[in-house]
Amino acid sequence: MIQLENIHKVYRTKTIETTALNNINIHIKKGEFVSIMGPSGCGKSTLLNVMGLLDEPTSGKVIVADQEVANYNSKATAAFRNQTLGFIFQSFHLIPDLSVIDNVELPLLYRKVNAKQRKALAIQALESVGLKNRTGHFPNQLSGGQKQRVAIARAIVGQPDILLADEPTGNLDSVMGNEVMDILLQLNQTLNTTIVMVTHDENMAKKTHRLLRIYDGSQVA
Amino acid sequence: MxxxxxxxxxxxxxxxxxxxxxxxxxxxxxxxxxxxxxxxxxxxxxPLGFESQDRWMVYLNDMSELDSLSRGQLKETLELELEQMDRIQQIAFGNYAAPFSGNNSISGDDSGGFLIRSKLATVDINFAETMDLQVTSGRFFDDRDYANPNYEPVIVNQFFMDKYFPEKNMIDSIIVFSGDKQIIGVIEGYRYNGEFTEEEPMMLQLGHPRDNNLGVMYIDLQPGTTAAYEEAVNKKIADIVQDESFIILNLEDQRKQNSxxxxxxxxxxxxxxxxxxxxxxxxxxxxxxxxxxxxxxxxxxxxxxxxxxxxxxxxxxxxxxxxxxxxxxxxxxxxxxxxxxxxxxxxxxxxxxxxxxxxxxxxxxxxxxxxxxxxxxxxxxxxxxxxxx
Incomplete structure (x- = not known):
């Protein structure tokens, strides 16, 4: 489902060159739930951004959902991201001026789905994360766990093949973190969604199928 | 979206x-x-309704002490002598309701069944040609009008017609306005108070050069006449009127100053x-x-x-x-x-x-x-x- 071959990512300024990813080779199968661990600044998020086509590698090949996306123009890349990928972030990234349902509808907005269908799909997604009764609330009226569940609903509303989660439990206490993790596991099991999750939490990582370890931009396990 | x-x-x-x-x-x-x-x-x-470019306006000295015959002769001499000058094309006379002067004469009359209010100016028969007034219907004053014994001939502007007699042909009709007046022509407009003033009902009455109130002389010059020519005109007028208390004003300068x-x-x-x-x-x-x-x-x-x-x-x-x-x-x-x-x-x-x-x-x-x-x-x-x- 995701194939990274010889991925290098180097950030260059006038005076300094920083290697964020160094010869990364990863192959993630469909339906796999993979966690990525490593110390802060080791390149985990950069790796997730490369998988999510939010960032381009300096060299190497990225194949996502059997598509080699390097030749895609920006419009095609945006459409591909919308159709194939779902994102979950540590800081939720909910738009504070939009209600819960409007936040969840966002990916469908860029897919030109009509309003009625958008609403139906968003309610369905919110129901699957147990927040059907919060559709009219605004993010500032929700707890951290609820916010992350809204973010998950937003990530799955378009039924993407791949979910990319960047420390989804990082801002939550253990109870809420476990709730979120349970939802992700359930999505993986019931919908066979491929999930790649960056985490600092060993316990969360143990619940996934496979653990990749990154250290100083290189894959060590 | x-x-x-x-x-x-x-x-x-x-x-x-x-x-x-x-x-x-x-x-x-x-x-x-x-x-x-x-x-x-x-x-x-x-449109202002008249030309200010290459036009001069001369405020003549008071001639009230002269009898009407002498006044008429003096103005006739002015007209003849000045029109012989190489750059002068035409001379006309008018009263003190002159362009950009700020002088106004307004009259109203409701004896015709409804109120007519209009600004008034008195001019001679050469005024339209000298000032390039556009007559849209009828005609401007001519020599015949001095001899009209029955009605006083008047020229009105289009605004006057639109306001008081819309969609009517009033040429040669008699209206009651401070006595019986015969409208003999309609001019496009005459905004003599300046380009930033509204068009108002305007009535031109015929005056004879011998009348004391026609104390403003208008000079139509050849295009491109410079201010230096004023000296020659000044000398000529001074020689004729034997007085130097008249004032020559460039109408275009007056227009600019007024604006x-x-x-x-x-x-x-x-x-x-x-x-x-x-x-x-x-x-x-x-x-x-x-x-x-x-x-x-x-x-x-x-x-x-x-x-x-x-x-x-x-x-x-x-x-x-x-x-x-x-x-x-x-x-x-x-x-x-x-x-x-x-x-x-x-x-x-x-x-x-x-x-x-x-x-x-x-x-x-x-x-x-x-x-x-x-x-x-x-x-x-x-x-x-x-x-x-």
């Missing part, structure tokens, strides 16, 4: 309120200023409008930059969820345009009451133009100001935007 943007604007109504108020007030200030400017611009573009008092407030208002527009533009620019920086995370998120760069540009531009449109619509609702309820002294058409122009200026400024920040917003790298937030 449009509904989505409306939702965003509505949900941020408290933070958008000040911006809405700023645009609304700017619209109102622009509307008021432009109403005045447009009103005067339209006046400026209307200056209106140009000053117009320029001041245009300056205020320009300053206001620059302020609005800078304010909007600042607000947009602030908004974009504040919403970097949102931009990154939208890109991650599948928005293309054009979607981001479109969103930010539409947000500000919708907000502006809302403020402008509110402004129009207020502004349109002025012409509808006839609240001001200005003709409604000026106000409608001012509304349309104010709305267009505000929308153009806003769109131009939104273009660059919105384009910059679309260039924000999604990974960096998500990381920064």
């Amino acid at each position: 449009i509904r989505h943007i409306f939702k965003l604007i509505w949900n941020k109504k408290s933070s958008n309120f000040l911006m809405l108020l700023e645009i609304f007030l700017s619209f109102i200030v622009l509307f008021v200023s432009l109403s005045f400017v447009i009103y005067n611009y339209r006046l400026l573009n209307k 200056r008092s209106t140009w000053i407030p117009i320029i001041a208002l245009i300056s205020i409008c320009t300053f206001l527009c620059i302020n609005v533009a800078l304010g909007l620019f600042g607000i947009l930059w602030y908004n974009i920086n504040k919403r970097k995370g949102e931009i990154g998120l939208r890109r991650a969820l599948g928005a293309h760069t054009t979607d981001i540009t479109k969103q930010f531009i539409l947000e500000i345009i919708f907000l502006t449109a809302l403020a402008v619509i509110l402004g129009i609702v207020f502004a349109i009451q002025v012409p509808l309820l006839k609240l001001g002294p200005l003709e409604p058409i000026n106000l409608y133009y001012a509304i349309a122009l104010s709305a267009a200026i505000i929308l153009i400024i806003v769109t131009v100001c939104a273009l660059h920040p919105s384009w910059q917003a679309s260039k924000i790298h999604p990974a960096i935007a998500l990381h920064d937030d």
Whole structure:
């Protein structure tokens, strides 16, 4: 489902060159739930951004959902991201001026789905994360766990093949973190969604199928 | 997308309120200023009705001590002698209700069944040709009119006709206006008080050069005659009238001087409008930059969820345009009451133009100001935007 071959990512300024990813080779199968661990600044998020086509590698090949996306123009890349990928972030990234349902509808907005269908799909997604009764609330009226569940609903509303989660439990206490993790596991099991999750939490990582370890931009396990 | 943007604007109504108020007030200030400017611009573009270029006006000295025959002879001599000068084409006489002089003679009469009020000026038979008046129907005064024993012949302007006798042919008809008057011709217009004055009902009466009140002489010169020629004319007139208390005025200079008092407030208002527009533009620019920086995370998120760069540009531009449109619509609702309820002294058409122009200026400024920040917003790298937030 995701194939990274010889991925290098180097950030260059006038005076300094920083290697964020160094010869990364990863192959993630469909339906796999993979966690990525490593110390802060080791390149985990950069790796997730490369998988999510939010960032381009300096060299190497990225194949996502059997598509080699390097030749895609920006419009095609945006459409591909919308159709194939779902994102979950540590800081939720909910738009504070939009209600819960409007936040969840966002990916469908860029897919030109009509309003009625958008609403139906968003309610369905919110129901699957147990927040059907919060559709009219605004993010500032929700707890951290609820916010992350809204973010998950937003990530799955378009039924993407791949979910990319960047420390989804990082801002939550253990109870809420476990709730979120349970939802992700359930999505993986019931919908066979491929999930790649960056985490600092060993316990969360143990619940996934496979653990990749990154250290100083290189894959060590 | 449009509904989505409306939702965003509505949900941020408290933070958008000040911006809405700023645009609304700017619209109102622009509307008021432009109403005045447009009103005067339209006046400026209307024909004066006479020519001021290459025309001189001579205020002759008082001839009341002379008898009418001597006055007539003196003016006839002036006409003959001056018209023999190489650069002088035509001479005419008129009373003191002269162009740009500020002198007015107004009369009213309702004995004909309805009130007629009109400005009056007395001129001789050469006046139309000398001043290039446009006769649209009938004819101008000629020698026959001095001998008309029955009715006093008059020439009126088109405005007079439109106001008191609309869609009627009144040529050779008799009207009651300080006695019986026969309208023998209609002139296009005669805004002798200046180019920033409204056309008003105007009636030209026939005067004879021997009349004491025809104390202003008009000289039609060949095109390109310079001020240096004034010396020769001055000498010639002085030789004839044996006096030097007359005044020669260049009619074009008089026109410019007369307009200056209106140009000053117009320029001041245009300056205020320009300053206001620059302020609005800078304010909007600042607000947009602030908004974009504040919403970097949102931009990154939208890109991650599948928005293309054009979607981001479109969103930010539409947000500000919708907000502006809302403020402008509110402004129009207020502004349109002025012409509808006839609240001001200005003709409604000026106000409608001012509304349309104010709305267009505000929308153009806003769109131009939104273009660059919105384009910059679309260039924000999604990974960096998500990381920064």
